[in-house]
Amino acid sequence: MRARRAAIRAEYAVEETEAAEAEAIENQQAVVSVRVPATLAEALRARAAAEKLPTSAYVRRVLVRAVGEPGEPVMTESRVEEIVRRVLRESA
Structure with missing residues (x-):
């Protein structure tokens, strides 16, 4: 169960990063982590x-x-x- 949660979190983090980068490019914004x-x-x-x-x-x-x-x-x-x-x- 923990491994599944970790995999879901990792996938979510990747998707969020990709979405943030796309938004930053569109809006001339910088991504700050x-x-x-x-x-x-x-x-x-x-x-x-x-x-x-x-x-x-x-x-x-x-x-x-x-x-x-x-x-x-x-x-x-x-x-x-x-x-x-x-x-x-x-x-x-």
């Missing part, structure tokens, strides 16, 4: 599912927000205010 702790990967998948997004799209959104535009601070005043409003709303 990064290792993260399993708990972080699961948290990313869960948040992506909650927003009904593919994990790669969710991670791309997180990275764009984290990096922002060149010269732009990562945490602007309006972003902090937005976070505070969301936390207050969710904790009510």
